[in-house]
Amino acid sequence: MTMTVGEAFDRILGEGTPFHLVAFDGSTGGSPSGRVVRLKSDRGLNYLLTAPGELGLARAYLAGDLEFDGLDEGDPYEVMRLGGGGLVTRRLGPRDAAELVAFVARLGLHVPPLPDVETPGPLRRLAHGLRHARERDAEAIHHHYDVSNEFYELVLGPSMTYTCACYPTDTATLEAAQAYKYDLVARKLGLEPGMRLLDVGCGWGGMVRHAVEHYGVTALGVTLSKEQATWARARIESDGLAGRAEVRHADYRDVTERGFDAVSSIGLTEHIGVRNYPAYFRFLRERLRDEGRLLNHCITRPDNQHPGLPSRGFINRYVFPDGELTGSGEVVRAMEDEGFEVRHHENLREHYAKTLAGWSTNLSKNWDDCVALAGLTTARVWGLYLAGSRVAFERNEIQLHQVLASRTAPEGASGFSLRPRFEPSHP
Template sequence: MTMTVGAAFDRIFGAETPFRLVAFDGSTGGMPSGRVMRLKSARGLNYLLTAPGDLGLARAYLMGDLEIDGLDEGDPYEVLRLVAGGLVPRRLGPRDVAELAAFVGRSGLRVPELPAVEAPSPLRRLSHGLRHARSRDAEAIHHHYDVSNEFYELVLGPSMTYTCACYPSDAATLEDAQAYKYDLVARKLGLEPGMRLLDVGCGWGGMVRHAVQHYGVTALGVTLSKEQAGWAQARIEAEGLGDRAEVRHADYRDVTERGFDAVSSIGLTEHIGVKNYPAYFRFLRERLRDEGRLLNHCITRPDNQHAGLPSRGFINRYVFPDGELTGSGDIVRAMEDEGFEVRHHENLREHYAKTLAGWNTNLSKNWDDCVALAGVDTARVWGLYLAGSRVAFERNEIQLHQVLASRTTSEGVSGFPLRPRYEPSDF
């Protein structure tokens, strides 16, 4: 008897899965009362067979070969939460493996055309140099960040802040939480009028402008995204901050100035490669004066056992090409080995889940405009990416750590008061 697509689905995932599969061959699988997933073509099946897991599902969805009834494309969180908890392959016996192998053979296995928005494979990226070479880093940043400033304004909201917010209360808005995050960073860095701040990977200049406006510092931001730099510098000029604030379109490694009182790195470490941590933290320490402070804010793994492994699957091919994560312990060790004294360390994992929920809400609310600006494929990628990341933060598969450190003097002076207070009080 020839196995159907629905039967293969049940064999792999079990008939109790929270989805009901309706396949192009007329067969069904999964739970009859589950959310309906429609596999519309043999091409969609080939996407799933040639890239099992999130990458194959994403390809089939983006090419229109997979549909899920009732899916909110701007905020597919409820569906992805079910996928994470319900589409788990079962342990297969020898007979299952043999019959599924025969089914795969009959399907005419081949790799179909890939969605146009997919980044090149890691092998093809070698045309831009080795992983984390300057030219390849610039191309990876361009792939993700240079969609369009108008698109980001719709998704991120007025703050134009594309990093984890910090919620002072459960009822706080996304904008409140982003302002609170910037204020928290400023207080951890001990910013005061007249100080000089360097913000590496500055995005659209939110930290630069907040520090100049509210703490009276002079600030320099750098970003590899030309779109970000242009938007940020225009906003700086419009707000009358041009005499004390600057955002450059540059690699952070091109900053020649030294003697900064503080350095903020908010969402950059994920892009530089774990093997480059020593050189990265050494460079930042060299930019600081004695007693100067560094605040490193980045996504991390919940362990330190997979350092240096690049992101895989959907994230690597559609969101952050060449991105790498490791545990916060590896980050602390690298900072300490390069001469920093770590003074404070905290995990904002739940805050990132709430931040992502806010971005998904914005994307869903502005769906038609986002599609008009970036195309439906890019908008769909963003819906999947934001909601999937939210699920991952909630399930403690990834975390977000802020690590605060000092360039302590040779005599052991850190510049910190005996009991520093970091939490802003006016929110």
């Protein structure tokens, strides 16, 4: 008897799947009461079989070969939550495995053309240099951050802040939470009028502008994204902050100035590579004066044993090429080994889940305009990425840590009071 696509679905996923498959060959599978997923072509099936798991699912969905009934493409959170970010396969017995092998052989398995927004695999990326070499880092940043400033304005909102917010209350708005985050960073860094701040990986200049406007410092931000730098400079000019705030389109390693009172690194560590942590923190320490402070804010894993991201995973191939994550302990170890004294360390995991929910709401609300700006495939990538990341933060599969440290002076002065208070007043 010839196996149908629906039967293959059942063999792979087993009982209890929350989905009901309607396949292109007329067969069905999964739970009759589950959320309906439609596999529309053998091309989609080949995507699923040649890259089992999240990558194959993403390819089939982005190509239009996989559809979910009732899906909000701007915020597919409910579907991602049901599937845990992907469809979980079960362990196959010998008979099931043999019948599936015969099923695949009958199909004439092949890899269809990939969606045009997918980045090359790790070996092909070598054409742009070694992992985390300057040219390749610039290419990776360009892929993700230079979609268009107009697209980011729709998704991120007025703050143009693309990092985890900090919610002072459960009912605070996304904009209030982003302002609160910047204020929290400023207070942790002990910013005061007349100080000099370096913000590496500054994005659209949110921290630079907040620190200059509200704390009276002078600030330098650097970003590898030309689009971000252009937007940030225009905003600095329109806000009347020119002369006190500067954003450069440059690699952070090109900053030659020293003697800063504080350094903020908000969402950059994920891009530099775990092996480069020592050189990174050594460079930042060299930019600080004695008793100067560093605040490192980055996505982390819940353990310190699995650095990196899967090279065949959706995030690596569609969102953050060459991105790497590890546990907060590894971040702390690298900072301490380079001479920093760690003074404060906290996890904002739940805050990032709420931040992602806010961005997903914005994407959904502005879906037609986002598609017009970036194209349907890129907009779909963002829908999957934001909703899937939200699920991962909620389930403690990834975390967000802020680590505060001092370049403590040789005689032991750290620049901290005995009981420093960092929490801002509620907005």
